């Protein structure tokens with residue numbers, strides 16, 4: 001199914017359009033399953049999301065279950081942490097119960113990056129998967145968690161989550177969460193949802209802003225090559241949205 005492309009002139013208007021979708025998906029999920037499962041990403045996304053979302057009053061925050069589509073393996077109070085970014089932009093301003101915000105286990109993160117071993121990274125992944133299992137296993141008798149909504153960014157190279165062009169993780173077909181230690185974008189050690197998890201979601205929405213995304217958006221949305229990670233995001237039973245500001249969308253012919 002073709003993606004829905006939403007373009008808006010300004011970040012403020014884009015935020016309102018994105019948040020309308022978030023609030024609607026949250027309402028539908030809570031009506032159907034009494035909870036709303038959402039995956040967030042880093043980059044500019046938390047700010048675009050929070051601009052309008054933090055002032056909305058029609059949200060049942062205590063029914064949210066929040067995960068991170070990818071996370072850098074740094075302490076949660078590090079400036080590199082996607083959690084810290086989301087906390088400053090959103091969590092500090094809305095009453096999501098802290099136990100419903102699922103972070104990597106800070107106690108497992110070595111203070112010294114040289115202390116990382118295969119065992120440590122596996123422990124971090126096992127812990128994160130356990131949190132996913134606790135939330136999803138009771139309602140989804142399926143092989144993969146089915147998120148209500150995943151919010152993703154893209155890099156100028158076409159990466160999304162911590163899935164980078166040409167990386168072997170693009171072929172992962174059974175893991176839920178994978179470890180990457182050679183991310184071309186620093187910091188190098190991260191965990192990421194795999195493509196099967198992303199593609200099992202009910203709804204996936206990309207958010208991209210600024211002129212720096214024009215060329216990669218043309219490649220992703222208007223060229224046939226299927227080798228960029230963002231092009232491999234195709235929810236098997238769900239809907240796919242692209243939320244773009246006019247600057248990012250300027251070179252698209254199909255907008």
Ligand SMILES: O=C(O)[C@H](O)[C@@H](O)[C@H](O)[C@H](O)COP(=O)(O)O
Pocket residue numbers: 041042043044045070072082152153154155156159160161162185186208209
């Ligand atoms: O962990 C990361 O390095 C970021 O989360 C990254 O994947 C980001 O989401 C994209 O690069 C888009 O970033 P912008 O929205 O800031 O362009």
